[in-house]
Amino acid sequence: MKIGDMAKKAGCKVVTIRYYEKEGLLLEPERSDANYRSYGTEALDRLEFVLHCRKFGMKLDEIRALLSFRDHPQRDCTWVTELIDSHIGGVDAQIASLEHLKTHLEELRHRCEGGLVGNDCGIMRSLDAPEVCASCASSHASCAHKASTSGLAV
Amino acid sequence: MKIGDMAKKAGCKVVTIRYYEKEGLLLEPERSDANYRSYGTEALDRLEFVLHCRKFGMKLDEIRALLSFRDHPQRDCTWVTELIDSHIGGVDAQIASLEHLKTHLEELRHRCEGGLVGNDCGIMRSLDAPEVCASCASSHASCAHKASTSGLAV
DNA sequence: CTTGACTCTATAGTAACTATAGACATTACG
DNA sequence: CGTAATGTCTATAGTTACTATAGAGTCAAG
Numbered sequence: 139m140k141i142g143d144m145a146k147k148a149g150c151k152v153v154t155i156r157y158y159e160k161e162g163l164l165l166e167p168e169r170s171d172a173n174y175r176s177y178g179t180e181a182l183d184r185l186e187f188v189l190h191c192r193k194f195g196m197k198l199d200e201i202r203a204l205l206s207f208r209d210h211p212q213r214d215c216t217w218v219t220e221l222i223d224s225h226i227g228g229v230d231a232q233i234a235s236l237e238h239l240k241t242h243l244e245e246l247r248h249r250c251e252g253g254l255v256g257n258d259c260g261i262m263r264s265l266d267a268p269e270v271c272a273s274c275a276s277s278h279a280s281c282a283h284k285a286s287t288s289g290l291a292v
Numbered sequence: 293m294k295i296g297d298m299a300k301k302a303g304c305k306v307v308t309i310r311y312y313e314k315e316g317l318l319l320e321p322e323r324s325d326a327n328y329r330s331y332g333t334e335a336l337d338r339l340e341f342v343l344h345c346r347k348f349g350m351k352l353d354e355i356r357a358l359l360s361f362r363d364h365p366q367r368d369c370t371w372v373t374e375l376i377d378s379h380i381g382g383v384d385a386q387i388a389s390l391e392h393l394k395t396h397l398e399e400l401r402h403r404c405e406g407g408l409v410g411n412d413c414g415i416m417r418s419l420d421a422p423e424v425c426a427s428c429a430s431s432h433a434s435c436a437h438k439a440s441t442s443g444l445a446v
Numbered sequence: 447c448t449t450g451a452c453t454c455t456a457t458a459g460t461a462a463c464t465a466t467a468g469a470c471a472t473t474a475c476g
Numbered sequence: 477c478g479t480a481a482t483g484t485c486t487a488t489a490g491t492t493a494c495t496a497t498a499g500a501g502t503c504a505a506g
Contacts, residue, residue, distance in 0.1 A: 142452065152453085157494060172502055174453060183420065190419050194400065195393055198493070208416060215404060215413040222401045222415060229394045233387055239349055240383045246348065247376045250369060259369040261376060262362060265344050266337065296483060306484085311463060326471050328484060352462070 139177045148185045155185065161198055163188050163205060195225055238273065293331040302339045309339065315352055317342050317359060349379055392427065 145152045158164045164184060168176045187208065191201045200221060207218065246268075249260030299306045312318045318338060321329045341362065345355045354375060361372065400422075403414030 140453080151495090153495070154493090156454095161493090172453080174502080187420055190422050192493090193422075194397060194419075204416075204419065208420075211413075211416075215416065218413060218415050219401065219404050222397060226394060226397045226401065229390050229397060233390045233394070236383050236387045236390070240380060240387070243348060243376060243380045243383060247373065247380065250373050259365075259372060261372050262358075262365075262369065265348075265358065266341055266362075268344050294484080305464090307464070308462090310485095315462090324471095326484080328471080346462095 139182070141175045141177070144177045144182055144185065147182060148189055150185070150189055158185070158188060161202075163198065163201060195229065196221075242268075242271065293336070295329045295331070298331045298336055298339065301336060302343055304339070304343055312339070312342060312352075315356075317352065317355060348376075349383065350375075396422075396425065 139147075141152050141155055145155055148155075155164065159166060164181065167181055170176050184205070187205070188201055191204060196204070204218070204221075207215070246261055246264050249264050293301075295306050295309055299309055302309075309318065313320060318335065321331050321335055324330050338359070341359070342355055345358060350358070358372070358375075361369070400415055400418055403418050
């Protein structure tokens with residue numbers, strides 16, 4: 139199986155496979171006479187594992203750890219459940235933060251119903267000096283987590 | 293006002309100010325004899341405008357456009373409301389995607405209640421070959437938007 | 447046999463910073 | 477007044493998970 143075939147089967151791009159290989163997530167495959175990568179079904183399984191993990195929002199570092207666990211299953215997989223738990227927590231925090239942001243954006247949106255002159259636009263004025271909302275001023279509950287990529291879907 | 297003072301007043305880091313300057317969001321300030329940046333209140337206002345926009349999740353490119361609108365207010369600010377609207381849409385999509393991801397993570401989490409042996413861990417098995425969920429298989433509704441930074445809070 | 451599709455490597459770019467290094471300036475303390 | 481801590485300067489590299497590009501070699505179909 140050549141790299142393009144595997145990409146098609148796994149539903150990812152060719153460059154992604156090469157990238158994962160360079161990152162050490164995928165093993166270096168055999169090469170053909172023409173130096174083309176040649177894969178078997180095990181390599182495809184491994185790639186799909188990685189892609190599934192990505193869909194669950196895991197970072198490459200975390201996937202690296204999961205792969206080594208997959209390669210050498212130890213006694214206890216407690217840390218795997220902890221990883222998932224912490225992911226759920228992170229997703230919760232992101233959702234909360236986005237909900238909060240949304241209320242602010244909607245508030246901002248209602249400052250201007252369009253067509254107003256620029257130097258009297260309510261939105262622009264609000265961007266100059268927005269009111270502080272209670273939950274923004276007092277707590278940092280919704281600001282707790284770091285920015286991270288989202289937009290992953292299963 | 294030196295750069296550190298302004299950073300303190302605006303609540304951002306010194307490096308961020310220098311970065312925004314290099315990106316053309318902030319004007320190049322006067323310099324002291326020792327080549328230190330020296331700012332007035334206008335510079336602080338502009339910085340705060342930028343930071344407010346960032347809290348609303350806007351990209352530096354968008355802020356650049358808003359700044360030039362701020363500098364030269366034209367007749368019509370319709371595009372500002374459109375910008376906000378599209379941001380609200382983006383946030384909605386992100387929330388939907390994260391909610392969807394969360395259900396999958398929770399589903400995954402329940403595969404293993406901890407303490408199981410690695411090579412029979414339900415989570416690991418699911419990562420090898422997860423079931424396809426209806427909304428994942430059929431539609432790409434929740435996968436529509438690109439990954440982007442979130443975690444912004446006002 | 448040539449044309450188009452596929453593969454290879456290496457490098458640079460993306461977004462919005464963060465971190466580091468090395469040098470100079472200023473401020474506080476004793 | 478000296479010195480040590482802090483603040484400022486520039487330039488460069490690193491972060492994440494890819495994406496894009498260039499230039500060259502390989503393969504399959506007509």
